[in-house]
Amino acid sequence: MKAWPKILRRGPMEWTAIALIGLGFLMLFQPFVLELYSYSFITMLIGTVMFIVVSKFPE
Amino acid sequence: MIDTKTSPLNRAAEAVARSTPSRLVKRVTGLSDRMVAWLFIGPTMVLLLAINIFPLFWAIGLSFTNYRANRPNEPVESVGLRNYERILTDPDIWIAMQTTANFVFWTILLQTVIGFGLAYLIDRKFRGHAFWTTIILVPMMLSPAVVGNFWRFLYEPQIGLFAYAVSFVSGIPPTEIEMLSNVSLAPWSIIIVDTWMWSPYVMLICLAGLRSIPDYIYEAAEVDRASPIRQFLSITLPMALPFIMLAILFRGIENFKMFDMVNLLTGGGPGSTTEVASITLKREAFEKWRTGYSSAFAIILFVAVFGLANIYVKALNRVKQR
Numbered sequence: 001m002k003a004w005p006k007i008l009r010r011g012p013m014e015w016t017a018i019a020l021i022g023l024g025f026l027m028l029f030q031p032f033v034l035e036l037y038s039y040s041f042i043t044m045l046i047g048t049v050m051f052i053v054v055s056k057f058p059e
Numbered sequence: 060m061i062d063t064k065t066s067p068l069n070r071a072a073e074a075v076a077r078s079t080p081s082r083l084v085k086r087v088t089g090l091s092d093r094m095v096a097w098l099f100i101g102p103t104m105v106l107l108l109a110i111n112i113f114p115l116f117w118a119i120g121l122s123f124t125n126y127r128a129n130r131p132n133e134p135v136e137s138v139g140l141r142n143y144e145r146i147l148t149d150p151d152i153w154i155a156m157q158t159t160a161n162f163v164f165w166t167i168l169l170q171t172v173i174g175f176g177l178a179y180l181i182d183r184k185f186r187g188h189a190f191w192t193t194i195i196l197v198p199m200m201l202s203p204a205v206v207g208n209f210w211r212f213l214y215e216p217q218i219g220l221f222a223y224a225v226s227f228v229s230g231i232p233p234t235e236i237e238m239l240s241n242v243s244l245a246p247w248s249i250i251i252v253d254t255w256m257w258s259p260y261v262m263l264i265c266l267a268g269l270r271s272i273p274d275y276i277y278e279a280a281e282v283d284r285a286s287p288i289r290q291f292l293s294i295t296l297p298m299a300l301p302f303i304m305l306a307i308l309f310r311g312i313e314n315f316k317m318f319d320m321v322n323l324l325t326g327g328g329p330g331s332t333t334e335v336a337s338i339t340l341k342r343e344a345f346e347k348w349r350t351g352y353s354s355a356f357a358i359i360l361f362v363a364v365f366g367l368a369n370i371y372v373k374a375l376n377r378v379k380q381r
Contacts, residue, residue: 018373021366028363029160037156038147041359048366 004058013054020047115361122355129348142355152356154331155339162250162335163314167307169254174261175303179295181262182269199259207323210252214238214324245325245333252320257313261306268302269295301378308371312364336360 024044027036076084090098122142126135146152181192198206213221222233238248272294280290318337321327327334327342334342340360344353 014373018370021370024366025363029156031157031160034148034150034153037153041143041147041362044362044366048362048369051366051369 008054008057010054010057010059013057014051017047017051017054020044020050023047118354118357121351122358124351126351126354127348128344128350138351142352143359145352146356146359151331152336152339155334155336158246158331158333159315159317159335159337162246162253162317162333163311165250166253166257166314167310169250170258170261170310171303171307173254173258174306175265175299177258177262178265178269181266195262196259198256201256203256203319204323206252206256207320210248211239211324214248239325240329242329242332245329249321249324249333252324253314253317256320257310261310264302264306264309265299268299271302272298301374305371305374305378308367308374312367312371315364315367316360 021044024040024042024047027040027043030036123137123139124135125138127133177195181188181195210221213219216222216234216237219233221238222236225231225236226233236244238244276294276298277290280294285293316337317335318341321333321335321338322341325333327338336356337360340353340356343349343356
């Protein structure tokens with residue numbers, strides 16, 4: 001079986017997903033730019049789906 | 060020693076086994092452990108699917124339509140992503156999100172500071188600390204409906220104890236302390252009640268963290284002549300931090316969904332100063348009857364909470380690994 005690519009290891013990928021969720025959360029709540037609020041949902045959605053997928057990846 | 064063959068529990072089990080119909084016995088005896096496990100969790104899984112998962116998918120489906128629950132006979136049309144587009148470009152909803160953020164920020168800040176402070180004090184193990192722990196935990200055990208109603212009375216400017224207590228300290232007449240109807244005080248009235256109710260919960264989690272720190276670390280610090288402040292900053296705080304983070308995440312998720320307390324205390328008013336996201340959602344769904352639109356709003360809130368819950372699980376696993 002081919003070795004799992006280093007870049008796709010669970011740890012860093014999970015942290016990327018968490019960063020996306022956190023960023024989406026900040027965009028949802030910030031009071032400065034309406035545009036950022038508009039894109040907050042899609043950012044959180046990508047982060048959440050990514051977290052669900054990458055949490056199945058090997059360490 | 061208990062005689063297991065003649066114990067009442069054993070006798071009852073034998074009686075149940077004897078009264079089981081032979082046809083059922085024949086069916087059950089050949090089952091594997093895995094099958095028996097599935098038999099036990101099956102009913103729960105079915106209930107979970109029926110009560111949680113099915114409505115979730117139904118709401119996702121509705122969020123792409125113009126369905127109105129008060130007009131069930133009207134034709135339902137697909138509107139694609141228009142509901143999501145409207146919500147995510149609506150300045151009023153954006154303001155409701157900011158109100159929610161303001162509420163979540165202040166409640167978490169106050170609850171963390173007070174909760175950790177209480178845990179630090181209780182961890183000193185002074186005389187009667189078990190009694191005081193129980194007293195501190197009482198607000199957390201009350202129903203939010205009860206808490207909301209009695210704080211409404213406490214906040215009453217004419218007869219409320221809160222107004223009289225503030226008046227006693229500040230000198231302002233109690234009739235001028237209108238916590239629930241003043242635009243600048245109303246958000247604080249909810250923050251105070253939520254902090255009063257949930258700081259004990261944060262205290263419990265922090266106390267678990269403080270009790271998990273081994274004594275020998277403090278003893279080694281004493282040998283090295285570390286001051287109490289240095290011990291707090293270099294031992295207590297870093298080792299209790301995962302637990303504090305866990306409490307912050309958990310309260311964040313809960314306060315983000317906050318509805319009951321706000322609805323009971325201010326109902327979103329005065330004006331829309333305390334209209335958090337869940338109150339806006341209720342108004343859209345059950346006052347304006349825009350079911351499709353409110354379903355899309357609910358899905359947006361769900362994704363936000365689900366994302367936070369993922370981080371919560373990750374944090375929980377890290378705490379477990381310690």
